[in-house]
Amino acid sequence: MSKSKRLMELMMAVNRKRRFTVKELASDFGVSPRTILRDLQELSELGVPLYSEVGPHGGYRVLNERMLPPIAFTEEEAVSVFFAVHALRHYTSLPFEAESSSALKKFYHYMPEDTRDRIDQMKQRIDFVTPKRQAASPHLAMLLDAAIRQQVLKIEYASREKRSQRDIQPIGIYTRNGLWYCPAYCYQTDGFRLFRCDRIHSAFPSETPPRDLRHIHLENREPAHRSDQHCIPLFAELTPVGVQLCEAEPWAEPMLHKREDGSGWLEGNMPENELDFFAKFMIGLGDEAELKGAPQLRLHIRKVLDGLMTKYG
Known part of the structure; x- marks a missing residue:
């Protein structure tokens, strides 16, 4: 095996293993420990973040910021990745804001000049419009990491009514209309709740033992979110325009x-507990929807309309 090929495979191996010894790698690649030591030194000089540990159980480990091996992209693939990141630029907050900006700069810098010219032209002719929000969500990365690692966070949350502290176990994060949301299990209310991320003013690890929520994720969160709440049947006829809305x-x-x-x-x-949201949504549909039954929702709609009449009457 040539040295260049061995270095490439060695980079992929250390990223995959994360912890290893020189003896293990020498056995895997069929070379001497001295050769592996020289190769590891070269990888370190190339930017692979290696850390050596001394002692009877020592060896090497790769730090959290691992370097991925080089990946060959076609021009179309590179342009599509560039615009996938470029599409996020309207968001006030992102989970990996600095990293996405760095990736964008790397893609642009190492592209051929004619490809950069093409991207410059495309940037002026395509956009991914997202409502710009003034409120920032600085804890997105921590919420996402807690969801992945099944960790509980203690947060300070400001709802419309009050500010409170509570322990939550995030399921994930998602964005809609320029705002970020975090469905999570709330230990204060003993049920699943949806939190607006810009209303989370602080977040740090909690000592509360986590629940096993590995089976719940963003694609199946709704049944879990609804199961612990008292629900009301909803049925509404829709016009074609109502369907589109x-x-x-x-x-x-x-x-x-x-x-x-x-x-x-x-x-x-x-x-x-979401009557107010559904009432305002049904009012927004106007003549494009007709509610059937649901007396509690009808009463709440009238309550909202009475308030508007008082305000503007």
């Missing part, structure tokens, strides 16, 4: 049913 709402997807003529209906369960 509901299609723009991610939460409505499991409840939305369409007919061949373009009309449809909403059918499902809504948590009782």
